[in-house]
Amino acid sequence: MDTPKKNYAVNEKYFLLILLMVSSIMLFAAFSSAYWVHKTDALRNNAWLIFKLPVQFWVSTIIIAVSSIFMQLAYRAAKNDEIQKVPALLTFTLIGAIAFCISQCYGVFDMVKRGLFFSNAEAGEISASFLYVLAGTHLAHILGGITLLIAAILRANRLQIHKKNLVFINICKTYWHFLGILWVYLIIFLYFA
Secondary structure, three states, X not given: OOOOXXXXXXXXXXXXXXXXXXXXXXXXXXXXXXXXXXXXXXXXXXXOOOOOXXXXXXXXXXXXXXXXXXXXXXXXXXXXXXXXXXXXXXXXXXXXHHHHHHHHHHHHHHHHHOOOOOOXXXXXXXXXXXXXHHHHHHHHHHHHHHHHHHHHHHHHHOOOOEOOEOHHHHHHHHHHHHHHHHHHHHHHHHHHO
């Protein structure tokens, strides 16, 4: 008696997303380790400025969490074939993404107002530079997520996202949740580091 072979094929687009997320994790791990190495050396040389994170970055954390909830609701609506709800829920996710970007910009403005620039090398300290690099690199990833969200909204409006066609919204959901978790990691890392 022959047993049927199971198909464990992974969608190639989803596989590419996994590779992107793994490479992003490696990038942020490298930034985190560089932060610790430079902080240790700078503290020894009295060249590390300790400052509070801008409150706008904490607001960003709430925004991205709420945005992730809308993303999950959009995925659930598509999975349940409630296709009329999907475009609106994806639009709320997009609004959250844009609000996140705006909040991040206000956080940067606050840093500049406090005299924390990307490079204060002439003052002998570089601690603010790491915040700019981490937040800026994450923001670049968010812009990629915004592009995905716009494409998903267009597909949802054309009724191309439903319970029999979940690949694209699953990619969006996975990437968006990844970005949210990554931001939460960064804010906690920066707060305790």
